Amino acid sequence: MNSTLALFGGEPEVTAAVPHFAWPPIDDTTRAKVAAQLDMAVSIPGRSGIVAELEDGLRAYFGVRHAITSSSGTAALHALYSAARIRAGDEVIVPTWTFHATASPLFHFRAVPVLCETGLDGNIDPSRVEELITPRTRALMVTHLWGRPADTAALAAIAKAHGLALLEDGSHAHGASVHGQKVGTFGLASAFSLNGPKPLSGGEGGFVLTDDDDTYYRVLTFAHYNKRCSSEIPEGHPLARYAVTGSGLKLRIHPLAAALAFDQLGRLDGYLAGRAEIARHLTEQFNQVPGLEVTPGLDGVVPSWYGLTLTYPPDELGGLPIERFHRALVAEGAVEFDRPGSTRPLHELPLYQHPDPLFPGHPHHHRQYPPGSFPVAEHVYRNMIKLPVWHREQDLALAEQYVDAAVKVSAHYKELL
Ligand SMILES: Cc1ncc(COP(=O)(O)O)c(C=O)c1O
The missing domain is CATH 3.90.1150.10 (Aspartate Aminotransferase, domain 1)
Structure with missing residues (x-):
């Protein structure tokens, strides 16, 4: 080891050329798959092609009934709150330490993020949740910060005892698990980012997971108007008649991002x-x-x-x-x-x-x-x-x-x- 600190003119300890970390890892197979997608389709309005392949892959990987891709993790969280029926004046308990997008979409619903203390690992501290619950509390949102799973058993028990929806932001934690159960499968629904450095990356993108059919239809109506709504929401469902407009937002993933994410999913x-x-x-x-x-x-x-x-x-x-x-x-x-x-x-x-x-x-x-x-x-x-x-x-x-x-x-x- 050198004896003088590099700060004072000594030789640096790390001699490798930068960058030292690049994510996602891209090789010739990835390049070929993304390039092939360019020739296949660069706009996919329905649930078909690479979008369907990615969603099916995510469903299988997480063992859930529904995976709905989106343009970003922020968009996925936005859709998730809509699907969880968060309304004006509702309160949602969120960890005070997270990336802001875990909670910021709540403002668009005129709902109130109620911030909660964390533990030493940065995850929401279950012992500090109940003191925040009021008659207006609707949901408990959990981030698994830096990919370390939060105390899902304690949080699920609190949500159940108080009739709250348990929601997860798994954006740091694709594939992380608690006693063998994957993060993102503990509550009503979860949202993930597929952005740049995330464990599973499509460059940009996101997705929502849920086992609940109604939540699935609500995510579609919020984020995927027209084709997906009309083909996936069953006739007779109260949301079916809104298929053409949905909620007015289009938050679709780009097929090239889906191709990259699908390639990465197989390697995760x-x-x-x-x-x-x-x-x-x-x-x-x-x-x-x-x-x-x-x-x-x-x-x-x-x-x-x-x-x-x-x-x-x-x-x-x-x-x-x-x-x-x-x-x-x-x-x-x-x-x-x-x-x-x-x-x-x-x-x-x-x-x-x-x-x-x-x-x-x-x-x-x-x-x-x-x-x-x-x-x-x-x-x-x-x-x-x-x-x-x-x-x-x-x-x-x-x-x-x-x-x-x-x-x-x-x-x-x-x-x-
Ligand atoms: C915990 C967490 N939630 C949500 C997001 C938002 O995801 P995106 O950048 O894909 O919108 C991020 C992104 O950095 C994040 O770290």
């Missing part, structure tokens, strides 16, 4: 197995580095390892601010060590504090959220460093260089004070 379990192996190795190594601790997960869960999250306890390194520790890591060439910007506590975002300018007349019976409202989420967020998890054996050497960078910065922390 292989990716996840590879990630699990590298995550196991990194966990062992990082947990021996003073100043870093891998966030522990629950028993019985298999994460998707969308991110390996590390808690930085400044006290272990003489109170060194995380910003400086992180800068020193990046200077070592470990550029994938990341302090997330947009996936952050929602109560700090203007939309969640003052929705009025964007949503005039938005119901104001939500709580006010001054700083310090959610001490656990705020503390963990501020003291977290995240790393993407590689999936190929040949990436182990690069992962090792990242460990070396952390070991070096940790050993030299006094020079950074």
Whole structure:
């Protein structure tokens, strides 16, 4: 190991050329499949072709009756809330720490996201949910943050006891499971993103999963007017007569994105197995580095390892601010060590504090959220460093260089004070 920190002119520990992480993995097979789709169809208004293949593949993979693709995860969440019959004035309990799109579509229904404290893993803390339930609460939304499954058993029990719809945002957690059951199958319905770096990626896109026929028809009516509605919603169903217009929105996936996602779906379990192996190795190594601790997960869960999250306890390194520790890591060439910007506590975002300018007349019976409202989420967020998890054996050497960078910065922390 070099003795001088790269921040002070020493040789960086990580010598591999950038980029160090690219997702989704694209090879010649992927290229050929997407190129073939170009010749087959670039607009698919009904449930046919690559869209049907992808939806059937998702149904089989997750073991659910219905999968409905969409243009994005945000669109999937928007449709999901409509399908779950969220109405003006309703309250939906959501974790305060997630990507905002988990909850932001609620504003469009004039519904109120009621934010909930998280545990040390960033997932909604089941022990803090019941205190938020009011006669207006309709649903409980769960994100499996960074691909680590939340406590689905406890959350499902609370939802059942209070007659709430349990909804999941699985956007970080394709293929993750709890005691063998896949994330996204625990409640009434779930939404997933297929955006860029997600464990299952189509570049852009999303989907909703549900076993419930009525929820399925509602998602179609919200997001897929005309052809899909008229061919899939049975005659006689109260929504059938709205087929031509649906709700007025068209939130369809692009066939090229569907082709990419379908190709990736066949490889997903292989990716996840590879990630699990590298995550196991990194966990062992990082947990021996003073100043870093891998966030522990629950028993019985298999994460998707969308991110390996590390808690930085400044006290272990003489109170060194995380910003400086992180800068020193990046200077070592470990550029994938990341302090997330947009996936952050929602109560700090203007939309969640003052929705009025964007949503005039938005119901104001939500709580006010001054700083310090959610001490656990705020503390963990501020003291977290995240790393993407590689999936190929040949990436182990690069992962090792990242460990070396952390070991070096940790050993030299006094020079950074
Ligand atoms: C937890 C979560 N939910 C929803 C979304 C939104 O998905 P999309 O970007 O596909 O709209 C994201 C995307 O980053 C996310 O991380």
